[in-house]
Amino acid sequence: MSEYTQGVCHDGAAILKDGQPLSIEHILEALMEADQQSLTFDRFRQANNQRQLEWPGYEQTDTTFKALEVCGEAGELAEAVKKLIRAERGIAGSTVGLDAVADELADVLISADLLAAHLGIDLSKAVIKKFNKTSMKYGLETKLGEDHQ
Ligand SMILES: [Mg+2]
Numbered sequence: 001m002s003e004y005t006q007g008v009c010h011d012g013a014a015i016l017k018d019g020q021p022l023s024i025e026h027i028l029e030a031l032m033e034a035d036q037q038s039l040t041f042d043r044f045r046q047a048n049n050q051r052q053l054e055w056p057g058y059e060q061t062d063t064t065f066k067a068l069e070v071c072g073e074a075g076e077l078a079e080a081v082k083k084l085i086r087a088e089r090g091i092a093g094s095t096v097g098l099d100a101v102a103d104e105l106a107d108v109l110i111s112a113d114l115l116a117a118h119l120g121i122d123l124s125k126a127v128i129k130k131f132n133k134t135s136m137k138y139g140l141e142t143k144l145g146e147d148h149q
Contacts, residue, residue: 002017003018004017005019009021015027040124041122041123041124041127044109044113045113045123049117052114062118063115063118066114066115067115069114069115070108070111070112073104073107073108073110077101077107077108079104080096080100080101080103081101083096083100084100084101127144128144128145131143132144132145
């Protein structure tokens with residue numbers, strides 16, 4: 001992985017990649033690429049809803065099914081974490097790597113977003129509200145949202 005640092009070149013401040021100054025064109029290219037790779041709740045919801053329409057039998061799913069799906073994915077996550085722990089501690093049995101845990105974490109988020117969409121819940125607002133509620137409950141300073149970023 002490349003290391004980015006700041007430095008000074010002939011004509012002023014510079015961003016260095018592995019010790020070499022980047023041109024403005026390279027910086028802009030990297031920023032645009034990073035922007036395309038970032039995922040917002042809105043883009044996530046839009047793709048999730050679109051793919052849901054492509055899923056054979058989706059019209060047969062209801063709140064109960066979608067809630068069970070979240071629980072099922074949480075169970076798969078627990079299983080993956082257990083197998084990761086086996087790998088880390090040398091316990092006999094099937095093992096997985098961190099990529100399998102990441103896959104199941106993603107499945108939990110995807111299924112949770114589908115349930116939220118089905119119930120008409122804005123997950124972005126819900127996360128901000130609950131995050132801040134917990135921060136306030138425990139007297140923590142870190143909060144999310146426009147006033148707290
Ligand atoms: Mg899964």
